[in-house]
Amino acid sequence: MKKVSFLQAQREAINEEMERDETVFVLGENIRSMSTTGLWMGLLDKYGLERVRDTAISEQAILGGAIGAAAAGMRPIASLMFVDFMGICSDELINQLQMTYMFGGKIKLPLTIVAGCGAGRSVAAQHSKSLFGWLTAAKGLKIAIPSTPYDAKGLLKSAIRDDNPVAYFTHKLSAGLTEEIPDEEYTVPLGKADIKREGSNVTIVSIAYSVTRALNAAEKLQEQGISAEVIDLRTLVPLDKETVLNSVQKTGRLVVTTEEPATGSSAAEIAAIAADEAFDYLDAPVKRVCAPDTPIPFSAVLEKVWIPDEEDIIKTVKELV
Numbered sequence: 001m002k003k004v005s006f007l008q009a010q011r012e013a014i015n016e017e018m019e020r021d022e023t024v025f026v027l028g029e030n031i032r033s034m035s036t037t038g039l040w041m042g043l044l045d046k047y048g049l050e051r052v053r054d055t056a057i058s059e060q061a062i063l064g065g066a067i068g069a070a071a072a073g074m075r076p077i078a079s080l081m082f083v084d085f086m087g088i089c090s091d092e093l094i095n096q097l098q099m100t101y102m103f104g105g106k107i108k109l110p111l112t113i114v115a116g117c118g119a120g121r122s123v124a125a126q127h128s129k130s131l132f133g134w135l136t137a138a139k140g141l142k143i144a145i146p147s148t149p150y151d152a153k154g155l156l157k158s159a160i161r162d163d164n165p166v167a168y169f170t171h172k173l174s175a176g177l178t179e180e181i182p183d184e185e186y187t188v189p190l191g192k193a194d195i196k197r198e199g200s201n202v203t204i205v206s207i208a209y210s211v212t213r214a215l216n217a218a219e220k221l222q223e224q225g226i227s228a229e230v231i232d233l234r235t236l237v238p239l240d241k242e243t244v245l246n247s248v249q250k251t252g253r254l255v256v257t258t259e260e261p262a263t264g265s266s267a268a269e270i271a272a273i274a275a276d277e278a279f280d281y282l283d284a285p286v287k288r289v290c291a292p293d294t295p296i297p298f299s300a301v302l303e304k305v306w307i308p309d310e311e312d313i314i315k316t317v318k319e320l321v
Contacts, residue, residue: 001180006146006170009153009181010039014077016185017160018047021075024160025051028062028079039079039114059088063113067096067165070111075160083117083169084129097165098140108163112156117145118171118209118259119307124298130208130259132236132266135167142166142190143236147211149179151234154188162190171209171259191238195247199229202253202317205244205270207233210257210308217313226321236266244270245278252283253320257313262290284320289313 004012018024025047031040032054044052055062059080066078080086086093099107119128135143144159144166146152152170159166196211197218206214211232218228229247233240248254254274256267271286289308297303 002183003178003180004149006149006152006174006177009149010156011041013153013156024075026077027053027055029055029057059085063089063092066111070109071107075110077112080115082127083115083131084126093138109165110163111165112159113167115169116172117169119296119303120173122300122303125295128296132260133264136236145169145208147208147232150181151188154186158187158190173209190235193234193240193243194232196232197230199227201227201321203229203247203251205231205256210259213310217310221317248274248278249281254286255316257289257308260290261293262288263293265290287316289316
């Protein structure tokens with residue numbers, strides 16, 4: 001075992017997959033100039049200009065080029081920097097990524113989109129979104145969002161190896177998290193949630209950095225005699241409904257917390273699934289702990305109010321229990 005940061009875990013995943021498979025390459029804005037720091041450290045020196053490709057400042061060009069390369073047999077990793085910028089390449093997301101279905105499976109699109117998400121750095125509405133619910137509408141796209149260094153590496157390796165398009169997001173506040181991970185190679189399967197903490201009174205379902213907040217809230221709730229089970233979905237598409245529903249059957253209560261405005265959020269969809277498929281097991285209404293239905297403020301003071309935090313989770317859980 002070795003202790004690594006969230007960022008180091010992702011670097012290892014990319015390096016190992018580029019080393020394992022020569023069809024894997026990376027492309028995006030400023031990747032070569034940022035090859036001495038950040039996610040792409042060391043790749044240019046090791047793999048050269050052909051496999052570390054700078055692009056214009058155009059998300060349409062980045063994702064469009066990645067789709068073409070994937071259709072031709074490569075495995076591109078496309079850096080779009082921030083999830084907020086994915087609206088610029090919306091045609092590629094909602095139309096061109098469905099090429100596999102349009103051609104009866106004769107074309108595979110093994111490409112990975114990497115981007116940062118989440119608030120907490122006071123960088124305002126154009127660099128702080130978590131567009132999870134919005135992106136689940138882009139059918140044919142898998143969505144992975146790790147909350148720990150272990151999952152960050154394992155999910156990224158699985159995303160790169162998958163024969164379908166995968167959007168892989170990391171929350172800005174996760175970058176400094178550290179954890180021990182195995183020295184040997186491993187992967188984390190897409191579509192399998194993880195029970196980060198077992199409990200008996202209430203189920204808290206979350207994803208991304210909201211998992212850290214949920215775990216902190218669960219610790220404080222335990223001190224007050226409330227046992228909370230915390231589930232990290234890890235992937236939104238495919239969604240591990242079985243783990244969520246089994247937990248709700250055990251606890252009888254469900255709180256879903258994500259860093260999205262409540263309307264149109266992934267939390268809303270998960271709540272609907274529970275209401276539809278676990279109604280007989282629920283002892284209380286399903287609750288969502290989400291952000292207000294507003295853009296994300298630039299002001300650090302207002303941003304802190306906007307972000308759904310531990311106290312919001314604790315308050316909601318206590319209302320149910």
